[in-house]
Every structure is written in structure tokens, then in C-alpha cells.
Amino acid sequence: xxxxxxxxxxxxxxxxxxxxxxxxxxxxxxxxxxxxxxxxxxxxxxxxxxxxxxxxxxxxxxxxxxxxxxxxxxxxxxxxxxxxxxxxxxxxxxxxxxxxxxxxxxxxxxxxxx
Amino acid sequence: xxxxxxxxxxxxxxxxxxxxxxxxxxxxxxxxxxxxxxxxxxxxxxxxxxxxxxxxxxxxxxxxxxxxxxxxxxxxxxxxxxxxxxxxxxxxxxxxxxxxxxxxxxxxxxxx
Numbered sequence: 001x002x003x004x005x006x007x008x009x010x011x012x013x014x015x016x017x018x019x020x021x022x023x024x025x026x027x028x029x030x031x032x033x034x035x036x037x038x039x040x041x042x043x044x045x046x047x048x049x050x051x052x053x054x055x056x057x058x059x060x061x062x063x064x065x066x067x068x069x070x071x072x073x074x075x076x077x078x079x080x081x082x083x084x085x086x087x088x089x090x091x092x093x094x095x096x097x098x099x100x101x102x103x104x105x106x107x108x109x110x111x112x113x114x
Numbered sequence: 115x116x117x118x119x120x121x122x123x124x125x126x127x128x129x130x131x132x133x134x135x136x137x138x139x140x141x142x143x144x145x146x147x148x149x150x151x152x153x154x155x156x157x158x159x160x161x162x163x164x165x166x167x168x169x170x171x172x173x174x175x176x177x178x179x180x181x182x183x184x185x186x187x188x189x190x191x192x193x194x195x196x197x198x199x200x201x202x203x204x205x206x207x208x209x210x211x212x213x214x215x216x217x218x219x220x221x222x223x224x225x226x
Contacts, residue, residue: 002156033214041158043201043216056211090156098212105156 004106012112018079025093032074038087049098118217134187142207146185154197
């Protein structure tokens with residue numbers, strides 16, 4: 001158990017819909033990262049927040065957005081869902097803003113878009 | 115821009131040694147990480163190399179050569195539970211920030 005929690009574990013929805021994925025980092029960690037993992041794309045970095053502010057951006061679509069709240073939990077919002085958005089979405093956390101070498105991953109949310 | 119290359123699959127015998135290579139092309143390189151991921155599970159951090167040389171952690175070792183843009187993960191005394199996917203990931207600067215980019219993973223199958 002990494003100490004990072006993600007909800008829900010599974011999510012099934014339809015194209016065009018909007019969903020919110022939630023992540024709580026390990027106690028004491030200020031950075032939260034979001035990743036998408038699909039069969040044909042591997043693990044893709046989406047976005048990072050540090051202490052409530054956006055820190056780095058990867059291959060995140062404009063239909064996707066995220067935020068980190070004062071209690072440090074983070075939410076990833078996915079809108080106008082397409083079939084290709086079906087994937088495992090992982091959240092990871094680390095202590096500092098540059099602690100990319102030691103990220104602790106949550107169990108993931110499996111999103112299925114029908 | 116960046117690219118990482120690692121073999122897609124490797125098969126090795128229980129008790130043996132296996133080496134998983136990773137080559138990268140990136141600007142603003144900071145370091146190379148390795149992660150393990152079992153089927154259906156989350157990635158787990160294994161090691162990080164920022165400087166040239168070998169880092170050893172139990173049965174796992176990781177090596178980096180910055181001049182060759184190359185690294186490898188060495189797994190010794192292979193056990194069946196080591197069957198998993200192994201990802202290398204580069205830590206690099208991008209647009210004033212640092213970020214991590216993952217390779218596509220190497221699926222290791224350990225056979226009796």
C-alpha cells in the first residue's frame with residue numbers, strides 16, 4: 001500500500017459525458033501527478049500540481065482539467081468523453097516539487113467509455 | 115523532444131540474471147528511473163540514477179551512462195514474482211519545469 005488513494009476504482013460511462021476522478025496523496029506529500037495508461041500509448045504524464053498550483057504539464061487534452069485543493073487532494077475532470085479516453089488513470093504523489101525520482105502511485109481508476 | 119527505447123519483451127529462467135536496457139534521447143536530462151508494474155497493479159518505484167555508475171538495491175541494480183544516453187536494470191536471482199513490466203523513465207527539463215517521461219515498458223516473463 002503506497003498511501004495514495006484514488007476513487008472510484010472503476011467507472012463506466014458513455015461518450016459525451018463528464019467524470020471526475022479523485023486522488024488523496026500520501027500524508028506529507030505536496031505534489032500530485034496524474035498519468036493516463038492505455039494499451040497502445042503506455043504511461044503518459046498528464047499534469048502535476050504542487051501545493052495547490054500547477055507545476056508541470058504533459059500530454060493533457062484541453063477536454064481534461066485538474067486542480068489541487070487546500071487539503072492537497074486532487075481531482076481530474078474529463079469532459080466530452082470519447083471512446084479513446086478509456087484507460088487506467090493513475091495518481092502519484094511525492095514530497096517536493098522536483099521529487100520526480102520518488103513518486104508513489106495510487107491503485108488507479110479504470111475508466112471505460114462506451 | 116524525447117524518445118526512450120526499451121525492449122518490448124524479455125524471457126528469463128528462474129534463478130538467472132536478466133538485464134533490461136533503456137536508451138534515451140532528450141534535452142535537459144536529469145536522471146533515469148525504473149518502475150515495476152504487475153498486471154493490473156500500479157507502478158512501483160525501483161531506483162533512480164542521476165550520476166554515472168551502478169546503484170544496487172538488493173537483487174536489483176540500475177546503471178547509467180550519461181555520455182552514452184543509456185541505462186539498464188539488472189535483476190539477479192530471478193523469482194517468479196519478478197514477472198512484470200518494467201519501465202524506464204527520464205527526468206528532464208521542459209519549458210522551465212521538470213517532468214518525467216516513461217518508456218513503453220518491457221514485459222519480463224520468468225519461467226521455471
